[in-house]
Amino acid sequence: QILPGITSLDESAANLQIRGGTADQNLILWEGAPLYQSGHLFGMISAINPFSINSVNIHKGVYDPKYDNRVGGVIDISLADTIHNEQNGSVGLTLTESHVNLEIPVIKDKLAIVSAGRYSMSNLFNSPPLKNYTNKVIQFTKIDDQSEGAQNGTADVEQAINFYDWNGKVLFKPAKEVLINVGMYRNSQDFEYKFSLPDDPFNTTDKIMTDTEAFNAKIDWQLNTNWTSSISFMQSKYKSLYEYEEEELGRFQRIYMQFNDVYDRSFIFSNTFQTSSVEISTGYDHNVKRVNYHIRDGNSFETYYEDNNFQEGHFHNLFASLKLNLKQLDLTGGIRTSYYVEYERWVTSPRFGLQYSMNRNLKLKAEAGIFHQFISQLRDFGTYGVESENPIWVLDDVESESSQRAKKVAGGLNYHANGWLIDLEAFYNQTDGLNTLSPIFKQITTDEFSTGNSDVLGLGLLIKKRWINFNSWINYSLGMIRYSFPEISENTFAAPNDVLHNITVVGNYQFKDLQFSVIGNYHSGLPFSKPSGLEEIYDDVDDETYYNIEYNSLNEDRLIPYSRVDLTINYRPNFYLFGNSKMELSFSIINLLNRTNVFAREYYLENSRELADPVPYIRKSLLKRTPLALFRVYW
Numbered sequence: 025q026i027l028p029g030i031t032s033l034d035e036s037a038a039n040l041q042i043r044g045g046t047a048d049q050n051l052i053l054w055e056g057a058p059l060y061q062s063g064h065l066f067g068m069i070s071a072i073n074p075f076s077i078n079s080v081n082i083h084k085g086v087y088d089p090k091y092d093n094r095v096g097g098v099i100d101i102s103l104a105d106t107i108h109n110e111q112n113g114s115v116g117l118t119l120t121e122s123h124v125n126l127e128i129p130v131i132k133d134k135l136a137i138v139s140a141g142r143y144s145m146s147n148l149f150n151s152p153p154l155k156n157y158t159n160k161v162i163q164f165t166k167i168d169d170q171s172e173g174a175q176n177g178t179a180d181v182e183q184a185i186n187f188y189d190w191n192g193k194v195l196f197k198p199a200k201e202v203l204i205n206v207g208m209y210r211n212s213q214d215f216e217y218k219f220s221l222p223d224d225p226f227n228t229t230d231k232i233m234t235d236t237e238a239f240n241a242k243i244d245w246q247l248n249t250n251w252t253s254s255i256s257f258m259q260s261k262y263k264s265l266y267e268y269e270e271e272e273l274g275r276f277q278r279i280y281m282q283f284n285d286v287y288d289r290s291f292i293f294s295n296t297f298q299t300s301s302v303e304i305s306t307g308y309d310h311n312v313k314r315v316n317y318h319i320r321d322g323n324s325f326e327t328y329y330e331d332n333n334f335q336e337g338h339f340h341n342l343f344a345s346l347k348l349n350l351k352q353l354d355l356t357g358g359i360r361t362s363y364y365v366e367y368e369r370w371v372t373s374p375r376f377g378l379q380y381s382m383n384r385n386l387k388l389k390a391e392a393g394i395f396h397q398f399i400s401q402l403r404d405f406g407t408y409g410v411e412s413e414n415p416i417w418v419l420d421d422v423e424s425e426s427s428q429r430a431k432k433v434a435g436g437l438n439y440h441a442n443g444w445l446i447d448l449e450a451f452y453n454q455t456d457g458l459n460t461l462s463p464i465f466k467q468i469t470t471d472e473f474s475t476g477n478s479d480v481l482g483l484g485l486l487i488k489k490r491w492i493n494f495n496s497w498i499n500y501s502l503g504m505i506r507y508s509f510p511e512i513s514e515n516t517f518a519a520p521n522d523v524l525h526n527i528t529v530v531g532n533y534q535f536k537d538l539q540f541s542v543i544g545n546y547h548s549g550l551p552f553s554k555p556s557g558l559e560e561i562y563d564d565v566d567d568e569t570y571y572n573i574e575y576n577s578l579n580e581d582r583l584i585p586y587s588r589v590d591l592t593i594n595y596r597p598n599f600y601l602f603g604n605s606k607m608e609l610s611f612s613i614i615n616l617l618n619r620t621n622v623f624a625r626e627y628y629l630e631n632s633r634e635l636a637d638p639v640p641y642i643r644k645s646l647l648k649r650t651p652l653a654l655f656r657v658y659w
Contacts, residue, residue: 026528026543028449028484028499029084030097033521033550034623035160035646037070038063041521042084042097043453044480044505046464048401048415049096049428055103055193055207057238058092060262060286060417064144064187064213065120068157071189071211071236075114075125075656076140078104085434085451086375086391089343089360090294090307093373095397095430095455103193103207107136116608116656119151120144121187134197141190156650158185164626164642167230170219180220187213201246209238226272237261252296260288262417276324284416286399287314294343301349309341313399317416335419337398338365354379356391364398367421371396371429389449390435397428403463415463428457436484445488453480460509464520476509478519497530517578518551541592549586551579552625555639570632573639583625586646589616601657610654618649 029043038061039047052059054072064071083091083098091098104127113126125140146154162168173179189211196204212235220227242256263285270278294307314336321329345358356377363370375393382388401415420427436449456477459465482503489496503526505519526547533540556576562569592612601607615621624644629636 026497026499026530026545027082027084028447028486028501029451029482029503030082031501031521031523031526031547033523036063036067038067040097040099043451043482044478044503044519044521045096045453045455046462046521048417048463049094049397049455051092051094051096051098053091053098053100054191054209054238055101055205055240056242056256057209057240057258057260058288059209059236059238060260060288061211061234061236061264064189064211065154065157065185066161066215068161069120071187072101073123073125073140073142073189073191075116075123076103076138076191078102085432085449086377086393089345089358089373089375090292090305090309092290092309092311092341093360093362093371093396093398095395095428103191104138105195105203105205107133107195107197109133112659114656114658116654116658117145118654119153119652120146120157136195137192138195139190139192141188143188144186146185152651154185156647158183160645160647163644167217178221180218180222182218183216185213185215187211203244205240205242207238207240209236211236226270226277229267229269229271231265231267233263233265235261235263250298252298254292254294256290256292258288258290258292260286262286264416278323279320281318281320282416283316283318285316286417288312303347304345306344307342309339309343311339311341313337313339313419315399315417315419317418333418336366337419339363339398340365352381362396362398385439385441387438388436389438392433393431395430395432397430397457400428401463402461403466420457428455430455443490445486447486448484450483451480452482454478455480458507458509460512474509474511476507476511479506479508479516480504493534495532497528499528501526513578515577517580520551520579522551522579524548537595537597539592539594539596541594543590543592544588546585546587549583550623552581552583553578553627554581555627558635558637558639568633571629571635572632573627573629583622586621586623587619588614588621588646590614591616603659605657605659608654608656608658610652610656612652614650614652615647616649620648621646 031041032039033041040050041047042050052062062071063069079102081100083100087098107129108127109129109132111128113124115124116122121142121144123140123142126138128137130136145151167183170179170181174181191207191209193205193207198204213233215232217230218227237260239259240256242254244252244254246252264283266282268278268280269276288311290309290311292307292309294305296303296305316334319329319331320327340363341360343358343360345356348355358375360373361370362373373394373396375391377389377391379387379389398420399417400420401417403415431454432451434449434451436447439446454477457475458478459475460473480503482501485500487498501523503523505522506516507519508516527545529544531542553575555573557574559572559574560569561572590612592610595609597607599606622643623646625641626644627639627641630640
């Protein structure tokens with residue numbers, strides 16, 4: 025999130041916006057398999073164990089055609105892909121979870137096992153981070169509303185949240201030219217909230233459960249010094265369930281259920297031919313996506329409303345890329361062609377890039393491409409007052425305007441000399457096929473369904489300097505995100521994630537075994553819609569007058585600017601505890617100055633039959649000052 029063009033406006037680890045896009049437009053990969061849920065605690069912390077990661081490749085603009093179709097960015101996470109003949113590992117604790125990581129050689133230079141796992145600490149104690157994360161997520165929900173009764177003893181409340189994740193990988197090298205790796209990953213989260221009144225048989229229960237699985241099996245073999253081939257099988261599963269129950273004297277007076285599951289499977293065959301100046305890659309990807317969502321509202325005896333939808337898509341994908349190194353000029357080109365079997369339709373996604381070296385320190389770069397996306401999210405409407413922050417995944421219809429298509433253009437320069445790194449890039453993205461059921465439209469006060477597009481114009485600047493014991497990092501982003509939805513607004517309007525200015529300053533200082541880090545972030549206030557008045561509606565049947573909030577324009581006003589300072593002190597003593605093991609201690613304070621940052625303002629009417637002037641509103645705030653701590657033993 026400290027890279028230019030990448031933001032998380034709600035301070036979560038999972039809800040990343042890359043160059044003006046939305047979270048569901050990003051492709052997050054674990055060992056090549058897509059993850060449809062990448063966060064714990066409703067997205068506040070990452071569901072990927074950071075100590076198990078070997079590398080992370082981030083593609084903000086144009087990316088390699090080997091990746092599946094998405095109109096946003098790509099975050100490609102990989103574990104170790106080489107066999108080490110020494111055992112490595114770590115065990116540790118934070119204020120939110122315990123973790124363990126192991127890398128075990130089984131047969132020298134032939135076979136190794138990598139595994140890692142984490143489990144939440146919430147069963148032991150409600151630490152300050154867990155408390156602050158939960159309070160941030162549940163603010164102004166019914167849980168927040170009922171907390172006063174729990175505090176003064178007029179209501180009984182039980183609340184629990186648990187999560188875990190684990191992953192494992194087997195590396196096998198039967199021959200010098202062949203590498204086989206098989207990996208598995210899983211993360212899960214359970215949340216339960218119970219409410220009841222003393223001496224009253226009526227009680228309610230809310231349950232939110234999510235589960236994500238990923239599997240990858242891949243064989244790489246090098247036919248000769250220039251030719252490499254690979255076959256891989258990838259499978260991802262995601263399940264999300266929200267249940268609300270009202271019970272009285274053993275009978276369910278109300279049952280609401282929202283279920284969503286995704287199955288994603290790919291079989292990929294690819295070849296790469298490489299010389300000192302040319303690299304040619306080709307491949308075929310057969311992909312199957314199955315998506316199901318089920319919504320039911322009723323009681324033990326009857327169903328008031330039910331919607332059950334199953335979708336399946338089969339995709340044949342052909343991809344190819346070419347990289348040429350012509351002394352001072354590097355050229356890249358690629359294409360991904362996808363055939364959507366159910367709709368008997370081909371879509372083509374060409375892309376290209378170049379990099380020209382003016383001298384040994386200065387490079388100019390440019391890129392452009394067209395991208396498609398066939399799966400996206402619908403927002404969670406929070407029917408019973410608990411917004412689970414787990415929107416519903418659905419397949420897009422390519423014959424309608426719900427299938428997304430993006431055109432991307434970018435250009436800039438890169439300068440690297442004497443410990444300085446300066447990277448400047450301007451970009452323009454246009455995306456069609458957006459709709460008002462998207463999760464991001466939860467922040468826009470409209471219930472009308474409409475389709476539209478977005479235009480993103482931006483500039484990203486990164487300046488980095490390294491000294492002997494100190495390095496600094498400054499990133500600045502200038503951006504403008506405009507939505508065009510003619511059916512709800514005659515004029516274009518600012519997107520909910522439109523941030524004009526965003527600047528991050530990072531400083532790291534090393535003193536012996538201590539490292540001090542400070543991160544400061546400032547960005548312009550987010551847009552919101554201010555009511556123009558109330559609309560009076562007279563109902564002839566009920567002989568009643570009702571009021572609705574009216575908005576003459578969308579997102580023309582701004583919240584106060586955001587600012588946050590974080591401090592981290594890390595201690596890695598250069599001595600052994602026992603054997604070859606060492607320790608690491610880390611302490612951080614998020615939002616050191618305890619500034620109140622607001623990320624949403626929402627207007628409401630307490631009673632639609634009463635005139636309200638002025639119209640009341642709520643302000644949703646981000647994290648207050650939050651301590652974090654880590655203790656780890658590694659070897």
